Amino acid sequence: PKGEMLVDEAYQTNEPEKKKKKQPKPSPKPKVEEKKPSLPPSDKVLAATTIQKWWRGRLVQRTLFHAALRALIIQNWWRKTMARTLEKKRREALRSMVLQTRASATLQSWVRMLLVRQHYSRLLNAVRTIQVSWRSHSCHSQGFFQGSYELMGNQLRLSLDIFLGSHICRISDCIHFPIKN
Template sequence: MGPKVRIMRKEENKAIVSIQAWWRGTLVRRTLLHAALRAWIIQCWWKQKLVLLMENRRRVALDAFARQEWAVVKLQSWVRMWCIRLRYLRLLHAVRIIQVYWRWHSCHTRGFIQGHYDLKENQLNLQLEISLGSQACRVQQCIPLPIKE
């Protein structure tokens, strides 16, 4: 082997080594790219899981808040209803007292009218009782109704 052959072999070896280095670098870069893609996929999945977890926590907190607000509103409405009912009952009691005295006064000074009626087939039966102090008057009357057949 001559010096030219050795030089060519050295150059070939350098070329072979550089091709091998390039190929190994390509393989390493490809492997790193695949690893980075897989890591990115795992990170995306984990971020989605965290978002779902936070959304569930938010929903639970919102539901608890809504239930608490509903309970407060319901309790307030019951208390208001109770207060209004008490006021209504006091007023009703006062009205009944006034009515009793007014009716007693009306019966003893002016009198009153009571009565009822029955509607049967083609006649009206009317019964009235009129009281004026100690005097009483009863009226009964049957009124025929003109019904065309």
């Protein structure tokens, strides 16, 4: 019968085939109105149409599901890539900060060392000056000196008593060393 559809036709899709070539359309014929009796579709046609609708719906669902799954896979990959990039940048910043901190600590220790050496050199020159003047003076007159020192933490307490006949010279000083423990 004309209105019935075969089961094989129910599974065919209306996708155009690439192999088919377009043929020129024949010139339109004058239309003659014929009244065809409209027959209600049979149960087989209705069943085939229902199956086609269901199958096409399933194909669309599957296509959408696979597209969403691919999008999720791409999003996860992108998040991992961004996390790796951010972690690499964080490590690089940390490494740079550590290098800067070490360099500044080294420079600070060198400066402190130079300051302590300068201070020590000044003290040594002062001691030498006192010793030279004392030695030259002790040769010319009779006298003696008495002194003591005490080293406590980062300071030096120095106390000198110089006796020259009837004259007494007393020197006491507390010298701080800029040394950190």
